[in-house]
Amino acid sequence: xxxxxxxxxxQCAVLSVVDVxxxxxxxxxxxxxxxxxxxxxxxxxxxxxxDPVNLMSYVTMVFQRIFGYPxxxxxxxxLEVHHNGRSILWSGVRERAELYVQQLHGYLLLATIxxxx
Amino acid sequence: xxxxxxxxxxxxxELDPFLAELLRQIPxxxxxxxxxxxxxxxxxxxxAPEEKVLCAEWKLYVVPELRRLFQSATETVRExxxxxxxxxxPFANCTLRIPMAHADxxxxxxxxxxxxxxxxxxxxxxxxxxxxxxxxxxRRDLSLxxxxxxxxxxxxILREMEGND
Numbered sequence: 001x002x003x004x005x006x007x008x009x010x011q012c013a014v015l016s017v018v019d020v021x022x023x024x025x026x027x028x029x030x031x032x033x034x035x036x037x038x039x040x041x042x043x044x045x046x047x048x049x050x051d052p053v054n055l056m057s058y059v060t061m062v063f064q065r066i067f068g069y070p071x072x073x074x075x076x077x078x079l080e081v082h083h084n085g086r087s088i089l090w091s092g093v094r095e096r097a098e099l100y101v102q103q104l105h106g107y108l109l110l111a112t113i114x115x116x117x
Numbered sequence: 118x119x120x121x122x123x124x125x126x127x128x129x130x131e132l133d134p135f136l137a138e139l140l141r142q143i144p145x146x147x148x149x150x151x152x153x154x155x156x157x158x159x160x161x162x163x164x165a166p167e168e169k170v171l172c173a174e175w176k177l178y179v180v181p182e183l184r185r186l187f188q189s190a191t192e193t194v195r196e197x198x199x200x201x202x203x204x205x206x207p208f209a210n211c212t213l214r215i216p217m218a219h220a221d222x223x224x225x226x227x228x229x230x231x232x233x234x235x236x237x238x239x240x241x242x243x244x245x246x247x248x249x250x251x252x253x254x255x256r257r258d259l260s261l262x263x264x265x266x267x268x269x270x271x272x273x274i275l276r277e278m279e280g281n282d
Contacts (some may be wrong), residue, residue, distance in 0.1 A: 051244045053235045053263070057267060057275050077147075098171075101163045102179055106186055108228050112164050 042117045044097040046090040049110040050081050062107040063089065066100060091116065120270075122277050127220075129213040137201050139263055140213065144191045144198070146263065147229035155233035159187065187229055193222035220274050227267045227274075234260050 048059075056078055063074035067089060080087035089111075090100055097113045104111035118128045132140070149155045160183060200213050215223055235245065238260050244250075249267045250258055250266050 051232075052240075052245050053232050053264070054228070055271055055275070058224070058271060061275060061278075073251070098163070102182075105163070105179070105183055108159065108225070108232055110161055112162070114164065 005060050042115055043092050044094045045088045045114045045116055046097050046100045046104070047086050047106060048077070048081050048115055049112065050085045050091055051110045054109060055083065058107075059109065062104065062109060066103045066107070120273055122280075123214075125217045127215040127217070127274065127277060129215070130211075132201070132211055132213065136266070138210065139266055141198055141201060142263070143230050144195045146188070146234055147173045147191045147194075147226050149233050149237060151246075152233065152237040154236040154239070158232050158236035159229060160184075187225065190222040190225035191229065193219050194226040197223075215274075217277070220278050224271060224274055230241070231264045232265050234264050240264070265277050 048063075058070065059078045059081065060074045063069050063077050064071060067074075069077070077087045077089055089104075090097065092115070101111045101113050118132055118136050121128055121130075127135050129140075160180050162172050166172065174251070193253060197213070197215055197219060201211060238257055244261055245264065247261070250261060253259075
């Protein structure tokens with residue numbers, strides 16, 4: 001899925017500098033293309049939801065592995081999931097958020113992405 | 118049963134037939150064919166139902182990949198479990214040796230099995246915290262024991278993996 005999205009994004013760069021012959025123009029021309037709604041959309045949250053079966057130590061290890069968080073931060077998120085039912089692990093562009101959710105599902109955590117705002 | 122680290126492997130020794138049977142059931146329990154609840158838990162949606170396109174793409178592209186990933190882990194575990202086919206010696210003398218290189222596969226398969234069983238039987242939080250219930254009462258009690266036993270193995274593997282870091 002991410003590959004498909006990447007290809008689609010590559011096909012529509014928002015701005016591209018057009019080469020012009022020397023002396024023809026003083027300033028380089030900027031060719032404007034329309035940005036798709038996908039490119040200007042709001043960022044997304046990666047959320048992990050509580051699950052009474054997954055072990056706390058396992059969840060902590062997964063957060064450390066996927067997000068590269070130090071143990072303390074991973075434990076903080078794990079406890080947030082445990083006590084509040086969910087924790088926002090990461091926020092940012094959709095494609096990367098999808099990739100994180102895919103990795104979290106690979107470890108069998110209950111994870112979703114959610115549009116911010 | 119005794120479980121310990123031996124160099125680059127975990128060893129489970131002095132297995133009684135009951136626990137050996139629970140170990141043998143890991144691959145089957147991890148991939149239940151007749152439990153929609155388990156299927157739903159192992160392949161949960163990536164977003165709220167309103168995100169129809171995302172959920173549809175997920176089913177199409179990601180779920181088959183996840184299925185392959187989970188299958189690969191359970192196959193590794195299944196191969197390791199071949200050691201429990203002790204036909205020439207008493208069970209108590211059987212040792213299951215799990216190479217540390219297979220630790221991730223074991224964690225995944227044990228987790229798949231625990232989640233699938235818990236989803237199938239819809240265990241409550243209270244039941245999942247009851248580590249002292251006898252496995253002898255009913256199929257449900259046995260399944261709860263299975264979830265806890267697999268959890269114990271997961272904890273041990275995680276501790277040993279942490280020791281490796």
